Amino acid sequence: MPTNLAIDDKLIREALKLGKHKTKKAAVTEALVEYIQRRKQYKIVELFNSIDYDEDYNYKKQRKVK
Numbered sequence: 097m098p099t100n101l102a103i104d105d106k107l108i109r110e111a112l113k114l115g116k117h118k119t120k121k122a123a124v125t126e127a128l129v130e131y132i133q134r135r136k137q138y139k140i141v142e143l144f145n146s147i148d149y150d151e152d153y154n155y156k157k158q159r160k161v162k
Contacts, residue, residue, distance in 0.1 A: 103124070111123040
């Protein structure tokens, strides 16, 4: 899907340099992938302290179960 975006040239040049990308498209695509991954990680972090664990659970014992 063709899209026209007005992106700051200074940011694009820096992204191209840091990421060693050959094209603007490659730099923007990688930036979007990283953005999506980071947002998904934030959702995982929100789960911390919201899940109750069984204090009697013995993970070492479970390793031996086949």
